[in-house]
Amino acid sequence: MFRTALRNVLAHKARLLMTVLAVMLGVAFVSGTLVFTDTLSSAFRNQSAKSYDNVAVAVTSYADADDAEQEPGLSQRTVDRIGKLDGVASVTGRVDGFAGVADPDGKLIGVGWSNKGANFAPGKDGKDPAYVFTEGSGPVRDDQIALDKDTAAKGRYEVGEKVRVATNGPVREFTLAGVFTTDDGAVSAGGSLVLFDTSVAQALYLKPGYYTNVTVTAAPGADDTRILAAVKPLIPESAQAQTGAALADEQAKSIEEAMSGLNQMLLGFAGIALFVGVFLISNTFTMLVAQRTKELALMRAVGASRKQITRSVLAEAGVVGLIASVVGFALGIGLAAGLRSGMAAFGMKVPEGSLVIGTTPLLAALGVGVLITMFAAWLPGRRAAKIPPVAAMSSVHAIATTKSLVVRNSIGGFLTAAGAALIVAGAAAGSDGRWTIAGGAFLALVGVIVLIPLLSRPVIALVRPLIVRAFGVSGKLAAQNAVRNPRRTGATASALAIGLTLVTGLSVLGVTVGTALDKMTTDQIKADYMVVMASGGDLDKSALTALEKAPGVAAVSPQQAAYFQLKGEYVSASAITPGDIERVLKVEVVNGSLDTLGKGRIAVAEKTADKQGWKVGDTLPVVFGDEKKGSLTVGAVYKDTEFLSPVLVDTEVVAPHQAKPFIPQIFVTMDGGQTAANEKALVDALGDNPAINVMDKQDIRDEFGGMINMMLNIMYGLLAMALIIAVLGVVNTLAMSVFERQQEIGMLRAIGLDRRRVKRMVRLEAVVISVFGAVVGIGLGSFLGWAIGQTIKSELPGYALVIPWDRIGIFLVLAALVGVLAAMWPARSAARLNMLNAIKAE
Amino acid sequence: MTTTPTAYRSTAVAARAMDLSKVYGQGETQVVALDQVTVDFHQGEFTAIMGPSGSGKSTLMHCVAGLDTFSGGSVRIGDTELGSLKDKQLTQLRRDKIGFIFQAFNLLPTLTAQENITLPMDIAGRKPDKEWVRRVIDMVGLSGRLGHRPAQLSGGQQQRVAVARALASRPEIIFGDEPTGNLDSRSGAEVLGFLRNSVRELGQTVVMVTHDPVAASYADRVIFLADGRIVDEMLRPTADGVLDRMKEFDAKGRTS
Secondary structure, eight states: OHHHHHHHHHHTHHHHHHHHHHHHHHHHHHHHHHHHHHHHHHHHHHHHHHHTTTOSEEEEEOOOTTOTTSOOSEEHHHHHHHHTSTTEEEEEEEOEEEOEEBOTTSOBSSOGGGEEEEEEOOOTTSOOTTEEEEEEOOOOSTTEEEEEHHHHHHTTOOTTSEEEEEOSSSEEEEEEEEEEEEOOHHHHTTOEEEEEEHHHHHHHHSOTTEESEEEEEEOTTOOHHHHHHHHGGGSOTTEEEEEHHHHHHHHHHHHHHHHHHHHHHHHHHHHHHHHHHHHHHHHHHHHHHHHTHHHHHHHHHTTOOHHHHHHHHHHHHHHHHHHHHHHHHHHHHHHHHHHHHHHHHTTOOOOOOOOOOOHHHHHHHHHHHHHHHHHHHHHHHHHHHTOOGGGGTOSOOOOOOHHHHHHHHHHHHHHHHHHHHHHHHHHHTGGGGHHHHHHHHHHHHHHHHHHHHHHHHHHHHHHHHHHHHHHHHHHHHHHHHHTTSHHHHHHHHHHHHHHHHHHHHHHHHHHHHHHHHHHHHHHHBOSSEEEEETTSSOBOHHHHHHHHHSTTEEEEEEEEEEEEEETTEEEEEEEEOTTTHHHHBOOOEEEEOGGGGGGTOEEEEHHHHHHHTOOTTOEEEEEOTTSOEEEEEEEEEEOOOTTSOSEEEEHHHHGGGOSSOOBSEEEEEETTSSOHHHHHHHHHHTTSOTTEEEEEHHHHHHHHHHHHHHHHHHHHHHHHHHHHHHHHHHHHHHHHHHHHTHHHHHHHHHTTOOHHHHHHHHHHHHHHHHHHHHHHHHHHHHHHHHHHHHHHGGGSTTOOOOOOHHHHHHHHHHHHHHHHHHHHHHHHHHHTOOHHHHHHOO | OOOSOOOSSOSSEEEEEEEEEEEESOGGGOEEEEEEEEEEEETTOEEEEEOSTTSSHHHHHHHHTTSSOOSEEEEEETTEESTTOOHHHHHHHHHHHEEEEOTTOOOOTTSOHHHHHHHHHHHHTOOOOHHHHHHHHHHHTOGGGTTOOGGGSOHHHHHHHHHHHHHHTOOSEEEEESTTTTSOHHHHHHHHHHHHHHHHHHOOOEEEEOSOHHHHTTSSEEEEEETTEEEEEEESOOHHHHHHHHHHHHHHHHHO
């Protein structure tokens, strides 16, 4: 039997091509993902191991720098004492934080959060082992810095030139003393690194004389654990000591975790692509079996059992799957290599390292490819086994009965209804309903796929008059051909429908959330500008003073972040100046009055108030950050907003309990509103600081919108694979249809349908099937988008469902294009059919 | 296009082949399917082309009907010379001037009988002449089954739809390729009767390839082909006469 299967594969090479391609792409996606993440995590692991290679023990301080009663970090004295321990070769104190470098145009180099500053800690030989200088040397004076090589190149800075560097405080100008390369993780990840003289860095980031990290190298022959034991008694309670090896392990583990997230997401999309491929494979084998009815019946007649027939079809599928998997695996390795260089092109630096090709990806690729193909061929195989031996004698092909469609439709109808019910129930349940929706979505998707052959007739009949009017007889024939084999049309359309369900659902959700955020920005920010750090960190107090002095400023309202315990609950609060807040933000008061803030009362956001059962007039016990106790009275309840923490409090109330104010954002209102001149006045007042962003409302909107769009684009990119496979499915189906209808096409040519219109007929059939699939997908996707939207409604003020008609329009046009594209080759072969052979062919 | 019934045995020529040759392959493997055939098909005449398999009878029909290319000579349908036509013009010619009836019915399974009948006009984008179409449908006796799809019709009924389709657009000439080959004798006789009636009553020109002497006996004239050449002709044939003539060829073929 196996030999027959092999022969069949060889005999139907061309017809199996699309199946092989589909399996190949899916397998390439799977193995590419696995190889890529393996390579990446091994590269990161090697790097982290390397950076802790010489570290015997590392000490990290977790002290609260604001706590006046504690040591803010590891003192020089501690460092010196560690240095004198037995077996310690050297000890280095490190302190780091944010530092942004301005390019010659005053713009920040790199993205805010990836800009780091640290101290240059030379040993006795005047060298810091962590940095290798390619030009110049390390900073030793307080007006000197060194830059990593990439950052220096991006800013076109030469040694000896002046460089403007911003930390949380005002911008300062330094002289570039040197350019270095390093294994530091921040730089490896594509960020910038500024090295300061140790005293400068300490003053900037902590307190003179203190460090956040201390690394210890061991003398030859010394035992790391023994050093660790000796170090432990020397360090304050707020610090932790670990051996370098343990630290490297820990970092490797966290890298692994970060990778597994990426891995799972990519594999999820690969799974979707393969799922879509199942339909294509199943279609192909159904056709191959149908074409071989006589042959299979003959085998049955000469004594093959049903099992043997099924097995021969499965064996054929196995061979096809194996071939496709092997090629797909090779392709996947290429894909992984491409992805890595692709990341570099997007500015994400990946540490060096060769591709890691383990056995797991290979086994996974082969297993997935072969099993998926065999699984998809299983139903056609069973159908093949049901061919009665007598079919060998009769010339009539067994036509799929409508009876089985009745069963199919009942099951599909039930699944769809159950799924839809679950989705609606989940939507009604609010934020707790997400899992219910997910389950419902799966059921509904499966149900719709089962039901799609039934749907094809009425839906296509609906558009038929349109097509007939626009394209005449080719349109009419195309529309009819499209519903001729509902199962096949259904399977083909399903592939597209799955992809488009996801794409549409994500689009509806993304655009809806984006619009809500946009609306919120417009509605809630009364101020003209919002000033924040590019790093996402806190602004220095000097920025506040600078802004207050800027010309044209009407009001400056800083928003400080504070944390305290309110009636046993930790809450984050926005500390503001009473009276100011209403001028820069729109705060909807539900109960009470914000005026009470001036009298030392607090305001609580509605949801928190509801959850905790706090009401206006309640007096709550409070424990401030410095452990001081007191009580606060609720003066108002306001509607939740993205721009305020759940509790509002007068700055004066929390200031005594904070060593240093933490200001994440400052709102500014200007005379004359948002103008270029006003914006420049603010930027100038801040000393043209590259690390501080002055954002107008549009910038704020763009920041939210940009994030959502980027996420959507990544999703679209990943789903493209599923769509490509769906296109292959359309090509496959059309090629089958043209092949089966040779005689008809020949007759049509004979009685006067010209080649152009034969082509058009095939093309239109493809367009009808694709657009049908798209419409089903878009419908289901919009429904899902709505349902999931309902669950986040309560968390997002101003939420209103937005159906992105423009995007949906584009999806439909794309689906039609998919049809046209997929029909290119089948249409051409249909037009080129030899009429006479076609007519004679039986 | 002739709209009035012309007299039987009109002298006007609906289609003409002059020195028509068709050669397959080259050198040693060369096969001459048609060897300088010259023949006229008169308007309003029912012609049958007969001959043993491989005699070139189907090839002759395909070449004259513009379905196949030829190697030499000329073919003319009405006033149109086929040799110089490109595929597109040939397609148009078939659409507007020629009707076809195939052995395997060749109806579109997705269309109803009515839609199948008017398909050539649909393709041409012409409005069918309703009066005429009804007359044709009445003649082939399909009035009650116009809404049926081919799968719901018997073989004979399907071929009657095919006959109606060929007649409905009032082509200058109808070609039939073994139109009764797949039918039982009763259905076959019916179809042949319709074809003859269409010639007698509607003035249609019909050319039919057949190997069945009974079918040929419905024609006004039978042309006999052997080895790519016309070897004989018989007017007002009878089944027995045709059979005798065929037997002669067979005998000759065996002795020569």
